[in-house]
Amino acid sequence: MRFSGKNVLVTGASRGIGASIAKVLAAYGLKVWINYRSSYEEADRLKKEIEEAGGEAAVIGFDVSDEKAFVDAIKTVIDSDGELSYLVNNAGITKDKLAIRMSVEDFESVIKANLTSAFVGCREALKVMSKKRFGSVVNISSIVAESGNAGQVNYSASKGGMIAMTKSFALEGAARNIRFNAITPGFIATDMTEKLKEEIKQSYIDKIPLKRFGNPQEVAEAVAFLLSDHASYITGETLKVNGGMYI
Secondary structure, eight states, rough: OOOSEEEEEEEOOOHHHHHHHHHHHTTTOOEEEESSSSSSHHHHHHHHHHHHOOOOEEEEETTTTOOHHHHHHHHHHHHHHHHOOEEOOOOOOOOOOOOGGGHHHHHHHIIIIIIIHHHHHHHHHHHHTTTTEEEEEEEEOOHHHHHHHHHHHHHHHHHHHHHHHHHHHHHHHHHGTTEEEEEOOOBSSSSSTTSSSSHHHHHHHOOTTTTTTTTHHHHHHHHHHHHHHGGOOSSSSSEEEEETSOO
16 A cells, blocks of 8 residues: 555544554554544553554544644644644544434534544644645544434434535545545444344344454555555545445
């Protein structure tokens, strides 16, 4: 995989899909800034794992839903490395509940953490990347952005908004050679899916044409492709990584 930039900030990178993204991008030679909100130990452990494998990483703690903290974090990256080449907006939360029981606070908090935070990241990336007229951003959306899901009105709205927002940023960034793309993972094997009962997992697998959950590295490799020079003529697109579940 070829990259013309030298570093990447991955939000929500201390565990799960975010950690796999960090490891894969570090393996391809990028310096990875590992963002965490509360789990410093996990982030530091990931940093050491990357370094032991010959990669370069730094840990940066901030809450993506805090606009000033996000802006300051990007400034920290710039002050350290002189640039921000790539950004992966991966951080997000869920507050699942049937819509008739969902409060406005439940709805707005998920929108803020998932969608508004990604807006801030994209906006600030566009500003700093414009100076070099180069950069690439990948937003991690979800299959439910396209299919919807009962009990996830707030999450579906946040991830659906992310797809539309990505397209708009792509149009604004194109003249400056800055690309914006999104990925919609389907059911991916993580700590969360491991907690599901076997019969529930099987019911999901039965709906997936490839008859298995994806693994985090498969999402990470898709992220790497979209960030890389190999995808230099791709912008404003949504790449489905879902085993054919929602074609």
